[in-house]
Amino acid sequence: MAQIAFDQPEAKGLTAKLANHAADLSFDELPDDIVSIAKCCFLDWLAVTLAAQDDPITKMLISEAKEQGGNRQATIIGDGLKTSVAQAALINGTVSHALDYDDVNLLMIGHPSVITFAAMLGPAERDGTSGRDFITAFVTGTEIGCRIGKQLMGESHYQKGWHMTGTAGTFAAAAAAGKILGLDPDTMTVAFGIAASQAAGLKANFGTMCKPLHAGKACQNGLFAASMAKRGWTSNREILECVQGFGDTQTNAFTPDLATDGLGERFLTRGMLFKYHAACYGTHAAIEAARVVRSTHGVTPDEIENVELHVPSGYFKMCNIREPRTGLEGKFSLRFTTAMGLLGEDTSSMDSYSVEKCTHPAVIAMRDRIKVVANDDLENDHAVADIILTKKNGSVVRQSGAVYEPETNQSRQWSRLTEKFNSLATPVIGADKAGQIVDNVGALQSLDDLQFISKLAVKEG
Amino acid sequence: MAQIAFDQPEAKGLTAKLANHAADLSFDELPDDIVSIAKCCFLDWLAVTLAAQDDPITKMLISEAKEQGGNRQATIIGDGLKTSVAQAALINGTVSHALDYDDVNLLMIGHPSVITFAAMLGPAERDGTSGRDFITAFVTGTEIGCRIGKQLMGESHYQKGWHMTGTAGTFAAAAAAGKILGLDPDTMTVAFGIAASQAAGLKANFGTMCKPLHAGKACQNGLFAASMAKRGWTSNREILECVQGFGDTQTNAFTPDLATDGLGERFLTRGMLFKYHAACYGTHAAIEAARVVRSTHGVTPDEIENVELHVPSGYFKMCNIREPRTGLEGKFSLRFTTAMGLLGEDTSSMDSYSVEKCTHPAVIAMRDRIKVVANDDLENDHAVADIILTKKNGSVVRQSGAVYEPETNQSRQWSRLTEKFNSLATPVIGADKAGQIVDNVGALQSLDDLQFISKLAVKEG
Incomplete structure (x- = not known):
C-alpha cells in the first residue's frame, strides 16, 4: 500500500x-x-x-x-x-x-x-x-x-x-x-x-x-x-x-x-x-475446401454420398455444434458451414446464418452427410481442414483448405475486400x-x- | 476467437x-x-x-x-x-x-x-x-x-x-x-x-x-x-x-x-x-508507540540517548527510507516519522511531510538516534512496532505500538475522524x-x- x-x-x-x-x-x-x-x-x-x-x-x-x-x-x-x-x-x-x-x-x-x-x-x-x-x-x-x-x-x-x-x-x-x-x-x-x-x-x-x-x-x-x-x-x-x-x-x-x-x-x-465468411474463423478452411470441391472438382450436391471433414482436434471445442438451431449457432458449426459451401450458398452474407437456413431441409440433409473427424496430424494453431468426399458412384474426391497464409497479391486482396465491403x-x-x-x-x-x-x-x- | x-x-x-x-x-x-x-x-x-x-x-x-x-x-x-x-x-x-x-x-x-x-x-x-x-x-x-x-x-x-x-x-x-x-x-x-x-x-x-x-x-x-x-x-x-x-x-x-x-x-x-497519520500505513504503529513514549512515559526529546525500533522484516522494503529528502520520501521513512512522533510534531497534517521538516536540524538529530531493526517475531501482515528507548540517564523505556485492531468504540472513532476531517x-x-x-x-x-x-x-x- x-x-x-x-x-x-x-x-x-x-x-x-x-x-x-x-x-x-x-x-x-x-x-x-x-x-x-x-x-x-x-x-x-x-x-x-x-x-x-x-x-x-x-x-x-x-x-x-x-x-x-x-x-x-x-x-x-x-x-x-x-x-x-x-x-x-x-x-x-x-x-x-x-x-x-x-x-x-x-x-x-x-x-x-x-x-x-x-x-x-x-x-x-x-x-x-x-x-x-x-x-x-x-x-x-x-x-x-x-x-x-x-x-x-x-x-x-x-x-x-x-x-x-x-x-x-x-x-x-x-x-x-x-x-x-x-x-x-x-x-x-x-x-x-x-x-x-x-x-x-x-x-x-x-x-x-x-x-x-x-x-x-x-x-x-x-x-x-x-x-x-x-x-x-x-x-x-x-x-x-x-x-x-x-x-x-x-x-x-x-x-x-x-x-x-x-x-x-x-x-x-x-x-x-x-475473413470472407461470416462465421467462426475455425470453419473457414473447411468452407474454402468445400467451395473448391464444388467449383474446381465440379461436384454437385446430388452426387454426394458422404463427407469426412478432418480438422485439428482443438476445433471440436471451438466450432463443432452438430445441429445448430440459430444463426449464431450456425456460425460455430463445421457441419452446417461446410454444407453451405457444398451447396453453393453465400457464406459471406450475414443473412446466411439464420434459423431458416439452419433448419432448411436441403441444408440439414447435406449437413447430416458430413462427419467431423479430429485429426492430430493437423496443427491446432493452423486454420486447416481436409475434405474426403465419397460420391454416390463410389469415386472419392480429396481437397484440403487452408486459410492461415496471408494473401501476398495486394490488388487481389483489395478487390476481394471491396466486394465484402460493398x-x-x-x-x-x-x-x-x-x-x-x-x-x-x-x-x-x-x-x-x-x-x-x-x-x-x-x-x- | x-x-x-x-x-x-x-x-x-x-x-x-x-x-x-x-x-x-x-x-x-x-x-x-x-x-x-x-x-x-x-x-x-x-x-x-x-x-x-x-x-x-x-x-x-x-x-x-x-x-x-x-x-x-x-x-x-x-x-x-x-x-x-x-x-x-x-x-x-x-x-x-x-x-x-x-x-x-x-x-x-x-x-x-x-x-x-x-x-x-x-x-x-x-x-x-x-x-x-x-x-x-x-x-x-x-x-x-x-x-x-x-x-x-x-x-x-x-x-x-x-x-x-x-x-x-x-x-x-x-x-x-x-x-x-x-x-x-x-x-x-x-x-x-x-x-x-x-x-x-x-x-x-x-x-x-x-x-x-x-x-x-x-x-x-x-x-x-x-x-x-x-x-x-x-x-x-x-x-x-x-x-x-x-x-x-x-x-x-x-x-x-x-x-x-x-x-x-x-x-x-x-x-x-x-489512518491518523498522513504517511505510509507501515509507519503508523511506530508513530503511535512514539506518541505514547512522549505522552504516557513523559519522555522529552532532550532525555533521549538512542532508540531501537523493531518492525516486521517486510517493512524494510515498504517504508524504510533512511534519510528522506522530500515530503513524499518522509512518508515512507520509519526513522523520520518516529522522530516526528517523539518530538510531538503533528503527524496527521499533510504539511508535516515537507522538505523543511525532513531537513530540519532538530528532526535530523532525533532521526539519527533511531536504529530500525527487523524483528522476525513480528508478523508482516500485522501493523506493529516495538520501541526500546535508552535515556541519557541509562534507564530504558519499552513501548509497543499496534494499529491492526479496528476501534470498537464507535463514538470515540467518530470523534477522532471528525477531528481529522476538520x-x-x-x-x-x-x-x-x-x-x-x-x-x-x-x-x-x-x-x-x-x-x-x-x-x-x-x-x-
Whole structure:
C-alpha cells in the first residue's frame, strides 16, 4: 500500500525499446505492401462495423453514451452520433468486433484492427490527422500488438485464459492513439505503463457480449493511457519486464528476444488475415475446401454420398455444434458451414446464418452427410481442414483448405475486400456512399484528413 | 476467437451466491456498529478527497474530463465541476486515493472506501438515493471487496503482483453501484461477469500515479459493469469459479469457502482501519508507540540517548527510507516519522511531510538516534512496532505500538475522524461547510438524498 514516486533514471529496458520504436516509426519507413495492407484493414474494419449497426450491442452502447453525454468530437460509425473521443473509442471498438467478422493476426493471436482504429479515429477526426499519419499509427499499433502479444507473452498467456485482444490490445491501442497524439519516446513509454494497469480481458467471457467489449475497452483505455501520459501522468517505465510486471504476472513464456526481433525491419502487420465468411474463423478452411470441391472438382450436391471433414482436434471445442438451431449457432458449426459451401450458398452474407437456413431441409440433409473427424496430424494453431468426399458412384474426391497464409497479391486482396465491403456496407449506407468510401480509403495516403468518415460512414448526413 | 451465446441455465455457483447476497442485503439487516462504521468511512473519504484538491493528479483528471465533456449529473468533490457519472467515478475515485491517506481493510488487503463511494455517489446524486440506501450500498461493496479480495483470492493474488484495490475493487464497485441502480440478483451476477473482464491493476505501478488510478478505474469500470448489466449486456455468470475465470487466472489459493463463510451474518466491514497519520500505513504503529513514549512515559526529546525500533522484516522494503529528502520520501521513512512522533510534531497534517521538516536540524538529530531493526517475531501482515528507548540517564523505556485492531468504540472513532476531517477539509471549504458536512454524514441514515454533497463538499457554491 506504499506509493513512492522516486525519479526513475532514463528507461532503457524492453518497454522503452518497444515504445521508442512506436514513437519513431514514420510513414517513409513503411514498405508498399504494408501501406496496402493497412488500407485493406481500414476498409474491412469499416465494413464489419457498419454491418453490426442493428446489433443489440450497438444500441445499448449508444444509449449509455447518450446518457453520459460528451463533447461532439468523434463520429460513431453507422449511427453518426457525435460524442467524446473516449466514448467513440469504446463504442466503435466494441461494435467492430461484435460480429467476429474482422481481421485476425496469428502473430498476435488477436484482432489488430478492432483494437487500433477506434482508438485512433476520434483523435484523428478532432485533430485533423493526415491519411499518412493515420496509416502509420495503425501499423504502429499492430506491430506493438503482435510484439507484446504472441511474440513477448507467447501462447502461454492465451492458454492461461487471457484474451490477447483485450490485454496486449490495450498496449496496441495506446501505441496507435499515442502516434495520433504525437507522443515522444519517453511519453510513449509512460503510456505503456498506464496501459498495463488497465490491460484485462478473460476468455471465460467468450460467447458473451464481453468478448467484443474487450476490444472496445482496449481502445478506450489505450487512448486514455496515451492522453494521460501526454498530460504528465506517471507510470513504471519498465512495466513489461520488471518484477511483478505485465510479463511476470501473466505468462510462463516471457520472450523479450522475440518481441524485438527484426524491430523496424520485419513488419508483423504482414500477417493480417481477413475473413470472407461470416462465421467462426475455425470453419473457414473447411468452407474454402468445400467451395473448391464444388467449383474446381465440379461436384454437385446430388452426387454426394458422404463427407469426412478432418480438422485439428482443438476445433471440436471451438466450432463443432452438430445441429445448430440459430444463426449464431450456425456460425460455430463445421457441419452446417461446410454444407453451405457444398451447396453453393453465400457464406459471406450475414443473412446466411439464420434459423431458416439452419433448419432448411436441403441444408440439414447435406449437413447430416458430413462427419467431423479430429485429426492430430493437423496443427491446432493452423486454420486447416481436409475434405474426403465419397460420391454416390463410389469415386472419392480429396481437397484440403487452408486459410492461415496471408494473401501476398495486394490488388487481389483489395478487390476481394471491396466486394465484402460493398456487400456489408451498401444495405446500411447505400451504394453511393459505399463507393465513395472505397475511393477514399484507396487513396488514404494522399488525404489531408479523415473528414470523409463523418460524411460517408454514417446512415444519415 | 469464438463467440457462442448459448443460454445459460440459472446460475447457482459462487459468483451467483455472492451476487445474490449483494442484491438482497437491506439496511434493516445492518448491525448498528456497521452503520456507524459506514458513516465514519464516508466522512473520512470526503476528508482525504478534499485534502488532495491541489494534487497534480486532480488537475490532470479534471482537464481531461473537461476536454471530453459530459452531462451535468455528478459532482467532482472539491472542484465542484458537474460531469457525467462515469467521469465523476474515475476522478473522485482516483483523487480519494491520491494521498494514500484513506482507510484500509486487511480482510480485503485493500482500500474499500476509494473503490465504492465514487462509484455510488454520481448515480446516487442523479437518482436521488436515500441515505439508508447509500449506507447499504457501501456496506455491500465493502463486503464484496473483502470476500472476493483476501477471502477468495488469498494473499497469493496480492503476492503475485496484483493490486487488490484495482482487481477485487472492480467487483466491489460493481456491487456498490449495482445497489444504487437497484439490480436484481441475476443482473448483479451479470455485472460481476462484466467486472471480471475489466479488473486490472499491477503493484509494479506503485510509486506512480497509476496506484491511485487503480481505485478510480475500479469505480468507473464497476459502475459501467452495473449500468450495462442493467441495459441487458451479457457475461459469464460463473466468472469467479469457472475454468480460466478470475480465480483460475490470478491466484494459487482460491478459497470459495472463505468467500462465503458467514455471509450475511459476519460483516467484514467491521475490519475497517483508519489512518491518523498522513504517511505510509507501515509507519503508523511506530508513530503511535512514539506518541505514547512522549505522552504516557513523559519522555522529552532532550532525555533521549538512542532508540531501537523493531518492525516486521517486510517493512524494510515498504517504508524504510533512511534519510528522506522530500515530503513524499518522509512518508515512507520509519526513522523520520518516529522522530516526528517523539518530538510531538503533528503527524496527521499533510504539511508535516515537507522538505523543511525532513531537513530540519532538530528532526535530523532525533532521526539519527533511531536504529530500525527487523524483528522476525513480528508478523508482516500485522501493523506493529516495538520501541526500546535508552535515556541519557541509562534507564530504558519499552513501548509497543499496534494499529491492526479496528476501534470498537464507535463514538470515540467518530470523534477522532471528525477531528481529522476538520483538519483536512477546513483549509479547502472553510469551517462552516465542514461543520455542516459532519452533521449531515452523522445523520446520513435519516437523509432523503445526498444533495448536501454538491452544496457543501465543494470549494464554491
